[in-house]
Amino acid sequence: MAEPQTPLLSIRGLEVRYETDEAITHAVNGINLDINVGETVGLVGETGAGKTTTALAVMRLLPHRTGKITEGCILFRGEDVLRKSNGEMRQMRGERISMIFQDPMTSLNPTMTMGEQIRESLEIHNKGMSAALTDARVDELLTMVGIPPRRKHEYPHQFSGGMKQRIVIAIALACRPELLIADEPTTALDVTIQAQVLALMNELKESMRTSMILITHDLGVVSEMCDKVAIMYAGEIIERGSADDILDDGPHHPYTVGLFNSIPDIERESKRLSPIAGLMPDPAALPGGCKFHPRCGDAADACRSLAPPPFVSGEHIIACHKFGSSNGGRI
Amino acid sequence: MAPLLRTVDLKKHFGVRGGTLHAVDGINIEIERGHTLGVVGESGCGKSTLGRIVLRLLEPTSGEVWFEGEDILRYRAAEINRVRRQMQIIFQDPFSSLNPRMSVYEIIAEPLQMNRECAGKEMERRITRLMDIVGIARRFVNSYPHEMDGGRRQRVGIARALALNPKFIVCDEPVSALDVSIQAQILNLLMDLQDDMRLTYMFITHDLSVVKHISDDIAVMYLGQCVERCPSDELFRNPLHPYTRALLAAIPSPKHRNAGKRALIRGEVSDPIDPKPTCRFAPRCEACSDTCLAGDTPLVEHAPGHFIACTLYQKSKTDGSCLKV
Known part of the structure; x- marks a missing residue:
């Protein structure tokens, strides 16, 4: 699927902190991630793993004052996003990178019609585009996401959740971005509507060759959509590989195993789930060594004191002492 | 039956x-x-x-x-x-179904008080037991909902539902x-x-x-x-x-x-x-x-x-x- 190439987006050693008077929250702690053209990468983890923070860092939308990128770089087509001016960034957002937020109920403006909201981003990024042409493009986008263009004069409250999310997708894709970041795009939707939205996103991805970062906690959605997967825990990527690497049986990080065991399997008869004991550590007071060791059944002495070395097998990388080290450095 | x-x-x-x-x-x-x-x-x-x-x-x-x-x-x-x-109910959202101004103790005690089930030492004993049953550490007894994560909050909701057997x-x-x-x-x-x-x-x-x-x-x-x-x-x-x-x-x-x-x-x-x-x-x-x-x-x-x-x-x-x- 992925021919050798320079990645579209390359995140190197990214560290993000939220600094408040009370505490410093280590939200993202040195992650590396590459996304090639046309590829969908799933970012999986539970609440507080740092998934959304990573996405906001790429978009340069971290809350200013508290959110700080302390290390690393984010290269988009080789250019460092972090060095761009605010003006350049504003041009880039929506046009080259765009984002779909989790909750379609709150990410639309209730006082603007759906048509106006799609139009808005077209007008900002295509100065000088004629009104007729913009109108035609709005209709085209609505048709693409399966909403009759005649409904463009209606307001968000007149649409169902699934339709609102389609509108959000239409807005995000209006300027044909090269990278789409989708933050839990279907979590707020019912399963049958989720299936429709996922099918739509897959179709659009194929027809427009858009690369995608898909943030989710649903491993079912990952298997449906992703080429590559990165599993995040406490601000680190603890396992990474192709979707097959992650979803197949084989060596896995103990956290990944726990995550899979926590999901009731619809095809298997099991009366008891085996969840991971305990809770995600407080990102303001992370444990030393491997961040997962307080919850890990296999924790040894090394896990408590040393950061785990990456175990590499092809594209599949696991950061765990259990598997030993095949080379230095971090995931 | x-x-x-x-x-x-x-x-x-x-x-x-x-x-x-x-x-x-x-x-x-x-x-x-x-x-x-x-x-x-x-x-x-x-x-x-x-x-x-x-x-x-x-x-x-x-x-x-x-x-x-x-x-x-x-x-x-x-x-x-x-x-x-x-007949009791456990709600979906442990963030909005617990009164933010009541401690864990008060939340679990409420159904017992309303029904004049018990008081004093007996009440304390019942609440501690309920907390043990649903797996909330006893040190949380005076905590408020916002001090706990979603899982613990849901456990409090379950303890409240179980209070009257x-x-x-x-x-x-x-x-x-x-x-x-x-x-x-x-x-x-x-x-x-x-x-x-x-x-x-x-x-x-x-x-x-x-x-x-x-x-x-x-x-x-x-x-x-x-x-x-x-x-x-x-x-x-x-x-x-x-x-x-x-x-x-x-x-x-x-x-x-x-x-x-x-x-x-x-x-x-x-x-x-x-x-x-x-x-x-x-x-x-x-x-x-x-x-x-x-x-x-x-x-x-x-x-x-x-x-x-x-x-x-x-x-x-x-x-x-x-x-x-």
Whole structure:
């Protein structure tokens, strides 16, 4: 699927902190991630793993004052996003990178019609585009996401959740971005509507060759959509590989195993789930060594004191002492 | 043995602008003692309304609710309070269902105080025991909800529901707001409590894999009506109603990668305001025929224990041959 190439987006050693008077929250702690053209990468983890923070860092939308990128770089087509001016960034957002937020109920403006909201981003990024042409493009986008263009004069409250999310997708894709970041795009939707939205996103991805970062906690959605997967825990990527690497049986990080065991399997008869004991550590007071060791059944002495070395097998990388080290450095 | 809870043709209609909203429209369910009935459906299908009616938190428009052999809809306020001690509810959102100004102790104590169950040292002992049962460390006894994470908060909600030793608990999406690893902990807890305390659950959820895991029987709801009801394993082995099949097909599975294009159902749930007297699923159904549009489709027993409301299977009854979709 992925021919050798320079990645579209390359995140190197990214560290993000939220600094408040009370505490410093280590939200993202040195992650590396590459996304090639046309590829969908799933970012999986539970609440507080740092998934959304990573996405906001790429978009340069971290809350200013508290959110700080302390290390690393984010290269988009080789250019460092972090060095761009605010003006350049504003041009880039929506046009080259765009984002779909989790909750379609709150990410639309209730006082603007759906048509106006799609139009808005077209007008900002295509100065000088004629009104007729913009109108035609709005209709085209609505048709693409399966909403009759005649409904463009209606307001968000007149649409169902699934339709609102389609509108959000239409807005995000209006300027044909090269990278789409989708933050839990279907979590707020019912399963049958989720299936429709996922099918739509897959179709659009194929027809427009858009690369995608898909943030989710649903491993079912990952298997449906992703080429590559990165599993995040406490601000680190603890396992990474192709979707097959992650979803197949084989060596896995103990956290990944726990995550899979926590999901009731619809095809298997099991009366008891085996969840991971305990809770995600407080990102303001992370444990030393491997961040997962307080919850890990296999924790040894090394896990408590040393950061785990990456175990590499092809594209599949696991950061765990259990598997030993095949080379230095971090995931 | 008689079921612990039974409803007969239960209806709840809300008068809204533009007509009557049929939230629950003729539901017949039975829950055996010690069993779990899973109620599944998408948002707006009336499952939460149903849960609230059986507890009489909402008054139904018509129908009967039988609890332990008595029609509780005939009860007056004093009587309903007596029976309500045996019927409790766990809510979906542990962030909004706990009073932010009450400590864990006060939250769990409230039902005990309201019912003058105990006081003083006895109260303390009961609360500590409840906290142990649901697995909240004792040091949290004076904490407030905002100081705890979602999983612990949900445990407090469960402790509150258990305080009066109920027989029956409505669990309204109790794990939907939680992370998967926490979700699994809470599901295990609910199952352990059921075994230890012989609890009967009505488990309302939109998540089919969760419902399969925890339920003995499942009722699938669509627009206020039950379209299929049968034992849990039967539903997953042999789903019959086109809507049930579509629901099952819509779940993305981590085990089958890109298992071809799935059969998606078209469109969205139609309007619950003054629905036409046809099969409610007809506008989205692949197998829709003229019979489906001719009138309401009643829930009939297609095979022992397997109830279904679909014309495809009613035909088969009269023919004597089994027609498959």
